Amino acid sequence: MLTLKPLPANTKPSLLSSLTPFRPKTPNPNKTLQTSLKPRNPISKGGVGKTTTTANVGLSLARLGFSVVSIDADVGLRNLDLLLGLENRVNYTLVEVMNGDCRLDQALVRDKRWSNFELLCISKPRSKLPLGFGGKALVWLVESLKSRQEGCPDFILIDCPAGIDAGFITAITSANEAVLVTTPDITSLRDADRVVGLLECDGIRDIKMIVNRVRTDMIKGEDMMSVLDVQEMLGLALLGVIPEDTEVIRSTNRGYPLVLNKPPTLAGLAFEQAAWRLVEQDSMKAVMVEEEPKKRGFFSFFGV
């Protein structure tokens, strides 16, 4: 029987969800683009923004000049293609590759906006779960991506399914680094802690977290756990803090990732910063707490 140790007392409610992206172990502190990065996995509870994070971080990395392959490992409920607006271009999937119906490069969907970003889906929706699909298939996939002629991609992002079932276990097989996506609420926190426990049992030690849908106004009113509270409860390094933003829904429905929005949005910029930390293998040293009241000038009374 599992015994849960009581977490540090915290009066504020907190939400959390987890997402883990795969990342290479190679240290890459420079801004030069000569990095060879390995697969990462976004992992989390359902509805916390795993797929959104994968899409945005992936495209941010691509815009920074890295070659990125994003794998939608959410076999039953895949959505990454919709978020990227690539749903009409997915003709072949990994299942067809494994069946020998097509080559791997035919199944990779190249984004027209940034040609160094590629998407790979595991299977088509409504198709039956592939029989032979397991962790070994993903390991094979990652190996063949690394050894292809164009060269090893800098980042392989694997969008994990929610939960800790077989699909999740399969998805984390080939990962060596994880990004946990969570929202600051207690349900997400508990799930995230368990997910991190599983990852650590499986040998993935490099885990960072992104706290999504943070509202500074609610934190100020003590209606939401602060990011630092979340960190205290989970003990994970912070990769990013994404504020709640209505633009996220709009960009999802448009099939146009937030980070590409012009003019940029707050959440988009936060994703961009997170992507940059991923490159630098860095974590946050300080978090945004609240909006500072504007300094009032001498004439502000008169509305100047």
Added chain:
Amino acid sequence: MTTTSSVSTPQFHSFPIQPASLLWASKHCFDLRAAINNDNNNSANPEDEEEEEQCIQDTGKAVVNNSESESGTTKLLDWKKDPISKFQGMITTLPPFVFVMKRGAGSNFVMKSRPSRPGSVADLVRRGQLRSDRRGISTPLKYEDPFNNPLVKVGKSNSTIEICGKVYRLAPVTLTEEQQAIHQRRRSRAYQWKRPTIFLKEGDPIPPDVDPDTVRWIPANHPFATTASDIDEDLAQSNVYQKHGVPFRIKAEHEALQRKLEALQNEQKLNKLVIDTGNAKEFERPFRFNAKANELVEQNPLNSQSGDSKPSKPDRTPNPFNSSSSSEEMQKP
């Protein structure tokens, strides 16, 4: 045609028509229709009811647009008499008609070409719930220097950050390496999980050197399992629904765990020094069965601790290190 009206009607419901003006509108419409019919000598085109409905709506729109309602009625009265004003009236009423017909034609087209698969992106676009012009074709944001975003500026004192023109206060992250390690240790105790490394199907015994936690059982109705010749479909079906008592895999896992536990206990028997003396003393108490001994315990706990004088336990020794073994010996008979 009825479908046309039903599709296009909701478009007009949004016009804020007050009850009074609606009444006026219907009256107006009636007059208008009479005027048209008069104009065509009742022969040209008998418009169907649908058009009449639309007429009501269109004139309602006209009411909203032209707020001069009173002058409108007087105009209407004049209109029947004067051919010039009749022509003017036709001109003013014609554009809405054209508009209605166009809408009707368009929606009819949509009805016919509705796709067979509802819920697809193409279908959502057709139904107007998604905008086709906005799916992945707008111009993306490109930075001149992506490594230096002008919209994110850290303040001079590193305590503020300016994003999108708003200044936010920064709080330093306080998590230390030690705290991270503490959390890792906590999790490693709380969540114990092993990736399954051995796959067994129903009927396979668990090999003795395998940890039962790492076994994943392939269900009997799994395609891999059924390719094995020794499992027939009937057996697989019956196993799935667990009609015959405890499923095999649970039994096998239980037995393997039992063996593991026994092995652990045997090891413990060999090195008894592991058992701490305080706990061993705790275990002694329940074994004092007879009433005399209990009385003695109540009367003189010190005596009972030593236990030397008790005839019921002649083999007992005061040495606490041997106490656990003595209690085991007591259990045997």
